[in-house]
Amino acid sequence: MVLFNLWAQNRDAAYWEDPDIFNPDRFLTNNKLKNERFNSYVPFGQGRRMCLGEKLAMADLFLIIVRLLQQCQIILPDGAGSARLDPQPAALVSVPFPFKIVVKPRNGLAN
Ligand code: HEM
Secondary structure (H helix, E strand, C coil), rough: CCCCCHHHHHHHCCCCCCCCCCCHHEEEEECCCCCCCCCCCCCCCCCCHHHHHHHHHHHHHHHHHHHHHHEEEEEECCCCCCCCCEEECCCCEECCCCCCCCEEEECCCCC
8 A cells, every 4th residue: 555645745845934834824925825736735635546525625614714704703711822733643634732712703793
């Protein structure tokens, strides 16, 4: 069996500046999505066995994230400091260390 090391590809310093920093702006030019193919960006795998659900996942994530940010303010509890964003080692996927958040409806929206 051949497995691609997607973790290493997605963090290849030859292609990404500060690969371990969470910086969504790296995909933007003048606030618009860069119109280019990103080398070494393979969250859904590659080749014949790449993810069959990529289009569905991207459409769902867009709707879920936009809806959440439109309707809710998501903040850290008072005195919580900052959340730890480095990944917790796991077998196949990385998950964040647990942290608490407060979710409030945005001004003018009902509870
Ligand atoms: C953010 C969400 C998702 C991510 C990051 C993701 C990522 C991946 C990755 C990395 C693989 C392995 C590709 C490889 O072997 O090179 C995979 C396989 C697969 N994914 Fe996803 N996936 C996501 C969501 C989904 C969804 C929503 C579905 C179905 C509705 C799905 C269905 C599949 C299937 C069927 C395979 C196996 C394809 C094969 O072996 O031929 N995935 N996915």
